[in-house]
Amino acid sequence: MTGTTAARTYRDYSQPLWRRLLISREAAVIGALALVIVVSMISVRAFAQPITITYLFLDIAPILLIALPMTLVIITGEIDLSVASIVGLSSVTVGVLHQNGMPIPAAALVALLVGLIAGAINGALITMVGLPSLAVTIGTLALYRGLAVGLLGTTAVTEFNKFWTDIAKSKIGDTAIPSVVILIVVLALVFGILLHFTTFGRGIFAIGLSPEAARFSGVNVERTKFILFMLSGVVSALAGIYYTLRFGSARGDNATGLELSVIAAVLLGGVSIFGGRGALPGVLAGVLLIGTLASALRLANVTSDVINVITGTLLIASVVGTSFLAWARNKRARPGGTRGNSPTATG
Amino acid sequence: MKMLSKLIKARETGIMIALVLVVVVATARNPTFLFSPDGFRDLLLTPSILLLLAVGQAIVIITRSVDLSVGSVLGLTAYLTGRLFIDLPGIPIIAVFLIGIIFGGLLGLINGALVAFAKVPALVITLGTLYAYRGINVLWTGSDRINGSDLPSAFLSLGTSSLFGIPWLTIIALVVLVAAGWFLRTQRAGRELYAIGSDPEAANLYGLKVTQRVLVAFIFSGALAGLAGVLYAARYGTVSSQAGVNLELQAVGAAVIGGVAIFGGSGTVWGAAIGAFLLLTINRALPILGVQDFWQRAVVGVLIIGAIVLDRVLAVRQSRKLLEMRDES
Numbered sequence: 001m002t003g004t005t006a007a008r009t010y011r012d013y014s015q016p017l018w019r020r021l022l023i024s025r026e027a028a029v030i031g032a033l034a035l036v037i038v039v040s041m042i043s044v045r046a047f048a049q050p051i052t053i054t055y056l057f058l059d060i061a062p063i064l065l066i067a068l069p070m071t072l073v074i075i076t077g078e079i080d081l082s083v084a085s086i087v088g089l090s091s092v093t094v095g096v097l098h099q100n101g102m103p104i105p106a107a108a109l110v111a112l113l114v115g116l117i118a119g120a121i122n123g124a125l126i127t128m129v130g131l132p133s134l135a136v137t138i139g140t141l142a143l144y145r146g147l148a149v150g151l152l153g154t155t156a157v158t159e160f161n162k163f164w165t166d167i168a169k170s171k172i173g174d175t176a177i178p179s180v181v182i183l184i185v186v187l188a189l190v191f192g193i194l195l196h197f198t199t200f201g202r203g204i205f206a207i208g209l210s211p212e213a214a215r216f217s218g219v220n221v222e223r224t225k226f227i228l229f230m231l232s233g234v235v236s237a238l239a240g241i242y243y244t245l246r247f248g249s250a251r252g253d254n255a256t257g258l259e260l261s262v263i264a265a266v267l268l269g270g271v272s273i274f275g276g277r278g279a280l281p282g283v284l285a286g287v288l289l290i291g292t293l294a295s296a297l298r299l300a301n302v303t304s305d306v307i308n309v310i311t312g313t314l315l316i317a318s319v320v321g322t323s324f325l326a327w328a329r330n331k332r333a334r335p336g337g338t339r340g341n342s343p344t345a346t347g
Numbered sequence: 348m349k350m351l352s353k354l355i356k357a358r359e360t361g362i363m364i365a366l367v368l369v370v371v372v373a374t375a376r377n378p379t380f381l382f383s384p385d386g387f388r389d390l391l392l393t394p395s396i397l398l399l400l401a402v403g404q405a406i407v408i409i410t411r412s413v414d415l416s417v418g419s420v421l422g423l424t425a426y427l428t429g430r431l432f433i434d435l436p437g438i439p440i441i442a443v444f445l446i447g448i449i450f451g452g453l454l455g456l457i458n459g460a461l462v463a464f465a466k467v468p469a470l471v472i473t474l475g476t477l478y479a480y481r482g483i484n485v486l487w488t489g490s491d492r493i494n495g496s497d498l499p500s501a502f503l504s505l506g507t508s509s510l511f512g513i514p515w516l517t518i519i520a521l522v523v524l525v526a527a528g529w530f531l532r533t534q535r536a537g538r539e540l541y542a543i544g545s546d547p548e549a550a551n552l553y554g555l556k557v558t559q560r561v562l563v564a565f566i567f568s569g570a571l572a573g574l575a576g577v578l579y580a581a582r583y584g585t586v587s588s589q590a591g592v593n594l595e596l597q598a599v600g601a602a603v604i605g606g607v608a609i610f611g612g613s614g615t616v617w618g619a620a621i622g623a624f625l626l627l628t629i630n631r632a633l634p635i636l637g638v639q640d641f642w643q644r645a646v647v648g649v650l651i652i653g654a655i656v657l658d659r660v661l662a663v664r665q666s667r668k669l670l671e672m673r674d675e676s
Contacts, residue, residue: 125652125656129656135609138599138651139649140648143649150639150644260477263474267471311475312475312479312481316476319465319471319472323465
């Protein structure tokens, strides 16, 4: 947002692979996650139990899901603030349709379609009308939430078939791992492959680094962004369906404010808000880091609100720390030099 | 140049007309909306606090930043206000106002320093401080809350009483608005904020003190949120740890509706102020028009999107006009 010299740091590819991996941002987040887990297991007595894993994943599943498309959207240099409102809208859709006698699978399909349309509206306003995504999705954040709240008012739909609510809370066989993790793993693989191993994914990075250059190298910038916003809408709707069944309650204000948690986790995971930089493993570690800290603190009887301070401080520390490190490295490596500072120089 | 100023003028008149329209239609349906002492007072009183936040937000957005922490700053200051009256009985009201403004300014300074020196986008930093400030607020407040009975009656009456029919809160907000409008339009430092927002690199090359100006914009926004926090305590009397939650998006929304471009460099605090009025007046008008107030947020969303689409259309038309003018000459 502040357009001050957006000093983009490029990885130094003259270094061997293992060293690049070791000093990468993703490695730092994963290291922090490991540290938190080890420390929690030692110092918080109730932490090292299977039930912790169960609740950890049940609680952070919506954030994990939405963080996947959000990562891709932010790497193109855009942002989607409307995701939590789409969660609410999808939740209300499922609730209202089910209340009127529609079976859950059909209602869920309609909710996914609603999410797709919501994402397509975002995408159309951004790519076809050419509006900034920040402003558009602040608008649709209010609009979609308004539709959700308008449809149900202050009432809630809580009559859900036990069969489906049980599935949302079920575990894989005898393990403590909730079934929703299967969904997350599958989607994480799909998004990971899409981002890191396909032409489409390389295009996403190219757009984030320089939309102009990407366009001239044959990347369909508008189409790519449009698809990403639709994906964001669909996955948010999916998270909304899960949210509804997990808590057995469809309300207009479900998941209010979740967009900030998602974005905080994505940025913590090392995705650059300027676009062009980031990786999915780091983001997953970022979400897990926040989630694990939250559950460890809760078990240690620290009030759940402390987590807000920690989320905020972690976010700031991680970005400030990164730019400080980049500054220090620049200063040491090339005093006065500007190598690699222009996108064209890296070819 | 004359045409340009006309065009900018048209932007604010547009929302002004929308605002007048809402008031007229609502009054036609139910005359007490405007023509009753309470109706008129509420019309002015309700948007006053958001107006302050919108003015601060407009200044920050004009420099191509954004301040998402204003709701949390408001909450912290509102609770601080209550604590000051409880812990220091007999403290002069003016001192509380000053402390509130300075405290808000300090929180803004933290935002600004992180943004300006660490060269991290404001969106990220203020998203972080949104959480951090709110978390500190919750830690400090706990399940405690400030009640009207904790506050001196002179302070509380400030939140509801009027001077010549205009509520004090509105007068304070308007004074701030006029001062900010004058500063941005006529002062060198104010114009520099627009230059920085239009093109930060160019402003830097030109020799403007970009870092310093951005820092000041954030202090401004924080101080206004601090003032809004004090007024919040005076207006509502009760302050819990959730005071001002989600206000940041309303403040950004008001600025955007008022024609402040989200990528900086254009817009006025006047527009943002009218945007704040429009947002909350629609809120009050909907039930009178027979629309359940649950739909209010949807209407706000449509308004925001409509406003940015309109801005886009105006911008395209203007650039075409400028191109024609260049081709002719």
